Amino acid sequence: MRKAPLAAPAVAIIAGILLAHHVPSITIATWLWLMAACSVVMGIYIHVRPRMAAVGAVLLCGMVGGILTTHSEQRHWSHHCADHAFLTVHLDETPQPRTKSYRAKGHVPGQGDITVYLRADSTSAALRYGDRLLLHGYPDRERQSIYITSDHYIVVERDSSSLRARSEALRMRLVRRMQSGPLRHAGVAEALTLGWRADIDPATQDLYRSAGIAHLLAVSGLHVGLIAAIVGALLFWTGNERRGRTVRGVAQMLAVWLFTLITGLAPSAIRAALMFSLFIVANISERRTPKFNLLAATAIATLVAKPLLLFDVGWQMSYSAIAGILLCRPLIAAFRNKVWQASMVSIAATAATLPVSLATFHRFYPYFLIANILIVPLAGTMLFLSLVYMALPCAATAWPLDLVLQCTDWLTALVASLPGAVLKL
Numbered sequence: 001m002r003k004a005p006l007a008a009p010a011v012a013i014i015a016g017i018l019l020a021h022h023v024p025s026i027t028i029a030t031w032l033w034l035m036a037a038c039s040v041v042m043g044i045y046i047h048v049r050p051r052m053a054a055v056g057a058v059l060l061c062g063m064v065g066g067i068l069t070t071h072s073e074q075r076h077w078s079h080h081c082a083d084h085a086f087l088t089v090h091l092d093e094t095p096q097p098r099t100k101s102y103r104a105k106g107h108v109p110g111q112g113d114i115t116v117y118l119r120a121d122s123t124s125a126a127l128r129y130g131d132r133l134l135l136h137g138y139p140d141r142e143r144q145s146i147y148i149t150s151d152h153y154i155v156v157e158r159d160s161s162s163l164r165a166r167s168e169a170l171r172m173r174l175v176r177r178m179q180s181g182p183l184r185h186a187g188v189a190e191a192l193t194l195g196w197r198a199d200i201d202p203a204t205q206d207l208y209r210s211a212g213i214a215h216l217l218a219v220s221g222l223h224v225g226l227i228a229a230i231v232g233a234l235l236f237w238t239g240n241e242r243r244g245r246t247v248r249g250v251a252q253m254l255a256v257w258l259f260t261l262i263t264g265l266a267p268s269a270i271r272a273a274l275m276f277s278l279f280i281v282a283n284i285s286e287r288r289t290p291k292f293n294l295l296a297a298t299a300i301a302t303l304v305a306k307p308l309l310l311f312d313v314g315w316q317m318s319y320s321a322i323a324g325i326l327l328c329r330p331l332i333a334a335f336r337n338k339v340w341q342a343s344m345v346s347i348a349a350t351a352a353t354l355p356v357s358l359a360t361f362h363r364f365y366p367y368f369l370i371a372n373i374l375i376v377p378l379a380g381t382m383l384f385l386s387l388v389y390m391a392l393p394c395a396a397t398a399w400p401l402d403l404v405l406q407c408t409d410w411l412t413a414l415v416a417s418l419p420g421a422v423l424k425l
Contacts, residue, residue: 006296008054009061013300016065017307024070031067035060069307087135087146088156089116093264094129094168096198101147102127115145123150129168129264130159164265171196171264174390181393185405188217189386192379195219195263204409210416212350212368213375219263221272221322222349224256226380228276229342231255242284249284253277268314274298275322291326295319313360317353324352346376364423371415378408 020026042056087108095104095118102124107113116135118124127133135153139146159165175196178186187200197205197217208214215222231252238244253276260266260273278294299319302309309315325332328348335341350368358364365371385401415421 012062013065212365
């Protein structure tokens with residue numbers, strides 16, 4: 001705890017969120033009374049044992065987490081909107097096409113999140129992030145979703161000025177740019193560089209999932225880390241002196257945040273970019289800042305802003321992956337070869353997210369170690385070539401990327417075809 005003093009407040013906030021979520025009978029007034037009583041008791045006790053001030057601060061952090069969670073859940077849409085015939089929904093992402101519909105995550109202002117499924121037509125295809133829709137229909141309370149057709153909603157406002165809206169518009173222009181080129185495996189390349197998975201056929205997604213490397217198709221900390229590693233490798237000549245580290249670090253942060261921008265400022269990419277930026281700053285300053293302390297700081301910031309993120313699978317997998325990598329740093333550093341280090345990073349992240357994956361999807365992929373050793377070393381090459389192709393979509397940049405993607409697909413299919421590749425729990 002001395003090495004990572006923010007870990008205790010982070011754990012306390014998580015405990016407070018869990019308690020408030022599983023014991024909904026605790027009201028905000030009750031939390032405030034508990035906080036006041038705890039403050040009085042600790043204030044008296046601190047005169048006897050001053051070191052107990054830290055314990056009191058941790059307890060107060062837990063109560064803050066409980067108050068924020070109770071406040072958030074009281075405003076949750078499923079408690080208020082189940083019988084509404086009209087809903088105002090803000091789209092939090094550009095709708096992605098599915099087999100017979102479009103799917104988008106959104107939120108009901110002041111109440112909570114909802115998933116919107118729209119009939120696949122030209123009207124739905126024109127929707128973008130930030131659109132405010134007036135829906136006529138009844139949401140599914142259990143699944144927190146709603147299914148509507150184009151004649152049951154209207155667009156009442158479009159967001160074209162915010163940074164997120166401009167970032168999403170840039171991402172869609174880049175998606176169309178990649179689609180216009182001669183690349184045959186554009187879907188995987190779009191997912192790697194822009195987080196756009198709509199153009200990947202279901203069979204390919206099943207292969208990646210069965211091989212235990214589905215995380216390659218979703219923008220995450222692995223992709224952000226690869227961007228930082230690519231820039232660092234390109235600037236190896238700057239050396240390890242303070243000036244060289246500063247130049248390299250600034251370039252890495254610029255690249256990381258530019259990558260986050262072109263992926264539509266997805267929350268998972270922002271979290272990863274923030275954590276890597278803190279790591280880079282710590283490396284530049286030569287301060288031995290515990291990495292777990294930085295991880296705890298970002299967790300506290302995100303949970304205070306939105307406590308219910310704790311129950312978001314993406315949030316859980318992001319932080320468990322980073323925690324797994326940090327725990328395995330000595331083992332990763334033991335490998336001198338950069339290719340093996342990349343494989344070990346991916347293996348550590350996959351193993352750390354395994355409990356979350358099992359609890360959520362109830363499936364286990366026993367060959368994920370083999371897949372990560374064989375395929376993840378190619379991820380950096382695929383990402384670099386995909387970025388080059390995105391900048392200049394032509395035959396000269398398409399054929400090497402197609403070659404690497406074909407090799408990856410072959411290895412993925414090989415691992416996925418092994419007996420017992422998917423175990424259902």
